[in-house]
Amino acid sequence: MDKEIIRAYKQLKSVKMVARSLDVSVVKVRRTLITAGLWRSKRSDAYLDLLHKGLTPDEIANKYGVSKKAVEAYMPYTQGSYGGSDKSYTALVSDLYRKRKRYALSRQVSRSYSDNLEAERKGRRKYMEKMNECKALHLHLALDLGGLSEPQLTILEKCGNVKDGISRDVIVPSSITLHALHYLIQQLFGWQNSHLHHFTLPQTTFTMLTDGKFANWKKLCGIYFQMPDTKDPYRFWDDDYDGKVSFHSWLSSKYNGPYQYDTEYELYSSCQQQLDEHFEENLPPLPHFRNAGGNAVLMIPTPEQATIRDAHRYYCFDGDIEALLERLTLAQIMLADNEDAPTTIEDILTDPIPVTKALHYYYDYGDGWEVSITLVENSTEAIKHTDVAETQKPICIDADGLDVMDDVGGVPGYCSFLHDIYFKEPSQTADLWDNAILKGWSDQQRKPENIL
Secondary structure (H helix, E strand, O other), X not given: OHHHHHHHHHHHOOHHHHHHHHOOOHHHHHHHHHHHOOXXXXXXHHHHHHHHOOOOHHHHHHHHOOOHHHHHOXXXXXXXXXXXXXXXXXXXXXXXXXXXXXXXXXXXXXXXXXXXXXXXXXXXXXXXXXXXXXXXEEEEEEEXXXXXXHHHHHHHHHHOXXXXXXXXXXXXEOOXXXXXXXXXXXXXXXXXXXXXXXXXXXXXXXXXXXXXXXXXXXXHEOOOEOOOOOOOOOOOOOOOOOOOOOHHHHHHHHHOOOOOOOOHHHOXXXXXXXXXXXXXXXXXXXXXXXXXXXXXXXXXXXXXXXXXXXXXXXXXXXXXXXXXXXXXXXXXXXXXXXXXXXXXOOOOOOOOOOOEOEEEEEXXXXXXXXXXXXXXXXXXXXXXXXXXXXXXXXXXXXXXXXOOOOOOOHHHHHHHHHHHHHHOOHHHHHHHHHHHHHOOOOOOXXXXXXXX
């Protein structure tokens, strides 16, 4: 039975599916796979670590406040085809612990797919050296004003100091992470880090990377893309502002280098493990059929068959599947001057490669703010301010339009706000002014050199 379970798991990639297909319990399947070193989870890893430290199943159960049976459901078998009755329980656990450590190491982004390990190491060193060559980049950031009426655009022009659009031009070091870029954007446009956000690639680039197939996206989860985990939607939102300094000073500390953003959520191995656990908990019974005129029609595709659209429909992903990792730097994803975007990528990619000259930033999903981020090529301003790469302190060189603010209803709501404070009677606008000032808004245009 052990061999049948392993054979079925290699085909189905799901503990529950194997249990259903072989008519055995989920616990039996899980323990068999744990014993063989083919399945793991945060819970099984935690139990295994404690076993390796000498705790008994009873002691682990007491530590976690669960039953001994619940603990053993995530433990390897003590004898059988993967160790034999001649091996002690401790020896088996030690073997499996070492196997798990090797497995975790192999799942890191820097893992080698080549038989020539030394050549692979040299390639990795060259890649990191290239990533560490910091350059000054000129970015143009513009709020999406699409869908506005002529009267709304007129209000922005007359009352919002808008000429061509609400935009900012900045010089940033290529070493800046997307996580730091988020706080830079908050400072540039006048927001106060009050809502969720994410970055995405242009749709054409995303399609090039994935070819519209979920299996391709899955390979790149942890290399380009986040695990769309809605259990902790605030995991990319720093909450360490304590009010001891001004909010602008706090933002400044976030987008000035040196840049380092380490989070367990963004490791390749962690993203892949989260995906495995997500499917274990949420994947519907497969295959699932219905009759249509006497014909069997597959309603729920397997992850290997699924499209990107299927992922949202069937796999319980409430988060945005296109959201980028925030540990990525601009050097890792932004193409250089006069460099063409790739049309395809290699089947096995262990590190991100530059693929775009534009990004999209989304903030406050209720108000629906969207900022397009475009690399300005062959910029004389970038050449003029090459010191930004060394100091790792971004600067603003141009600004069009007043700041916006949080909780105003997006761009249409902001237009209504401007109309009301300038055209209604002062007695009707006092509360509007008080609320705007509280949110840090001003009707005075900030000079570019003073924004950051």
